[in-house]
Amino acid sequence: MSTLSLAGHTLSLPIAQGGMGVGVSLGRLAGHVAALGGLGTISTAVIGFQEPDFETDPDGANLQALKSHVQQALSLAKGAGVVAINAMVATRQYADSIRAAVESGVQAVISGAGLPMDLPGIVPEEKVALGPIVSSGRAASLICRAWDKRFHRAPDLVVVEGSQAGGHLGFSHDQMREHTAPSLETIVKEVSDALAPFREKYKKAIPVFAAGGVWGREKMAGLRQAGADGVQLATPFIATEECDASQGFKDVILEARDKDVCIIPSPVGMPGRAVRTPLLQRLEKEKQLKPEKCISCLTPCNPKTAPYCISRALIRAVQGDRENGLFFCGGKVGQINKMTTVRQLMEQLMRDWRNEQ
DSSP states (O other), rough: OOOOOEETESSSSSSSEOOOOOTTSOOHHHHHHTTTTSEEEOOOOTTTTSSEEEHHHHHHHHHHHHHHHHHHHHHHHHSSSEEEEEEEBBTHHHHHHHHHHHHHTOOOOESSSSOOOOOOOOOOOSEEEEEEEESSSSHHHHHHHHHHHHHHOOOOEEEOTTTTEEEESSHHHHHHHTTHHHHHHHHHHHHHHHHHHHHHTSSSSSOOESSSSOSSHHHHHHHHHHOOOOEEHHHHHHTTTTSSSSSHHHHHHHHHHHHGGEOOOOTSSOOEEEEEHHHHHHHHSSOOOSSSOOOOTTTTOOTTTTTHHHHHHHHHHHHOOTTTTTOBBBBBBGOSOBBBBBHHHHHHHHHHTTTOO
């Protein structure tokens, strides 16, 4: 099987591990994924929550922790695969986090939770691969046309995220409630078509990674037929020994079944998919859970009107607090029911990708 090249960096396996914040995918998980030839991703979201000065200087703590985790991942990767960050457009430290990661040697920047129209301006270094996350061919076209016009650059990869993904979703609340979002295969085909003129103009491949409910040989075969060059998964990597989350977090994911998953509002302004926990049950009844303290992590979030503090809820989740945590998950979480290792998971994913028994 041919390898994929991302701005000069080589992926020997077409497997990307999606970014999971807060604190679920850090340097340890990303480094182990990259060491096997995949794309390992560190989430920049409130990454400094474990730093001793986080409460007094959250911005400084986040940047320091990010640099440390990028260096840890690169050390574990030992020159294999690609170490990336996932930076959400909606975060207030978006540009500063990206610059700090690039300074620390990160090899790719994946960006979503908004359209990353200015990303090439933040990362002029062409040795760093840039990959927007999109949920439609229209979004891919808008980004490519903007990058082409303003920065004379095209993406190095594109992550196509369907409605079965975890975390923040690029679909309307109505689409999620009424199950009217287009299939992942349909979106992959639309995005691949939208990328065609830019592949031609820049004389390079722009690999498409399909994400959101990607599980099993049949699903992967359909995605390959639709034009996917690889796949991105996140939730299955939680149930690995190397995942940075606590065992308490992993146990919630392992025990969750399809009936336990719900679509929730997020202060980011996008719907999200998560395990129904006591926190979400309280939110349904009370409508708003006022934050104890705001660290101004999200640009669109107003603490006076936000339904809850997403950062605190995610921090409590990664620490294993079932009562007060927000546990994002993908739509196929019910199929994840045992612990594994990154190596075992990636071997299984590659068998599925190759359509092998």
